[in-house]
Amino acid sequence: MQYAKIDGLRCTAQPKLKAICEHCNGIVQAKCGSKIVWHWAHVAAENCDNWYEPETQWHRDWKNNFGQDCSEISIVKDGIKHIADVLTKENLVIEFQNSNISSETIMERELFYDKMIWVINGVHFKENFTIWDKEFAENWQLKIEIIQNLKLSNSQPGARVLTVQGNQIRHEAIKKILNKHKFIYSRQRDVYTYDLNSMYNSHVLEARIQANILELYNSQKIDQKLKSIIYSWTRARKSWQDAKKPVFIDFNEGYLIWIKTNIGYNRGEGTKVSKKDFLAKYNITE
Numbered sequence: 001m002q003y004a005k006i007d008g009l010r011c012t013a014q015p016k017l018k019a020i021c022e023h024c025n026g027i028v029q030a031k032c033g034s035k036i037v038w039h040w041a042h043v044a045a046e047n048c049d050n051w052y053e054p055e056t057q058w059h060r061d062w063k064n065n066f067g068q069d070c071s072e073i074s075i076v077k078d079g080i081k082h083i084a085d086v087l088t089k090e091n092l093v094i095e096f097q098n099s100n101i102s103s104e105t106i107m108e109r110e111l112f113y114d115k116m117i118w119v120i121n122g123v124h125f126k127e128n129f130t131i132w133d134k135e136f137a138e139n140w141q142l143k144i145e146i147i148q149n150l151k152l153s154n155s156q157p158g159a160r161v162l163t164v165q166g167n168q169i170r171h172e173a174i175k176k177i178l179n180k181h182k183f184i185y186s187r188q189r190d191v192y193t194y195d196l197n198s199m200y201n202s203h204v205l206e207a208r209i210q211a212n213i214l215e216l217y218n219s220q221k222i223d224q225k226l227k228s229i230i231y232s233w234t235r236a237r238k239s240w241q242d243a244k245k246p247v248f249i250d251f252n253e254g255y256l257i258w259i260k261t262n263i264g265y266n267r268g269e270g271t272k273v274s275k276k277d278f279l280a281k282y283n284i285t286e
Contacts, residue, residue: 024048240264
């Protein structure tokens with residue numbers, strides 16, 4: 001808990017202080033160790049909200065973006081009270097989730113907070129989450145395959161051939177890149193080929209081609225505030241499959257990924273949203 005009341009005023013924890021929990025009127029003690037986020041803890045064994053989770057610096061940094069008046073706000077519904085991480089001036093609850101969470105808890109919170117969004121700390125699974133611009137994935141990225149014994153007039157029997165199907169190429173500039181790397185086009189089969197019997201390292205060649213295409217794409221694309229993306233998520237957190245409210249993932253970059261389809265699955269689509277724009281939309285302080 002970031003705030004408690006001393007003499008009726010909301011205060012942050014300072015060493016050796018005690019205060020009153022504004023949500024249950026219980027006594028809280030300041031916890032100000034050198035290796036923890038300074039916070040208030042109930043003197044009694046249990047917290048007054050059974051949804052309470054230990055707060056990290058990530059939580060604290062996000063809540064500070066919204067200010068004291070919007071942070072740790074009690075919400076009562078049908079006689080039950082819970083403490084929202086943030087309640088904006090437009091009565092939108094923002095829940096910041098750092099740790100794993102069960103599907104049951106996700107559904108329970110979404111039912112309680114009618115109008116809400118999630119922000120997930122994605123740093124823990126960042127290495128398992130890959131993002132592509134949707135435009136690049138659909139119209140620029142190539143599938144390059146090795147085919148054995150492809151029967152072409154220019155190939156030797158038993159040849160290992162690096163191939164690109166012509167029907168997947170959307171831009172003339174990509175054809176020029178393949179030609180530059182000495183691929184040969186077969187009009188009959190509509191395929192570009194490179195004979196690997198020259199012992200060229202196929203992985204190096206493929207990486208160079210993909211890098212050339214990405215460089216070309218980056219030089220031509222228009223910078224947009226909202227960018228459609230495709231993602232793959234290895235070992236996705238399946239409990240999020242039951243989420244019905246909007247989910248944003250924070251990878252400790254200058255943007256969030258707003259998941260639009262298949263949250264909790266191995267592949268889906270989303271939108272890249274700058275944190276500046278996110279805060280401008282939801283942090284309404286007037």
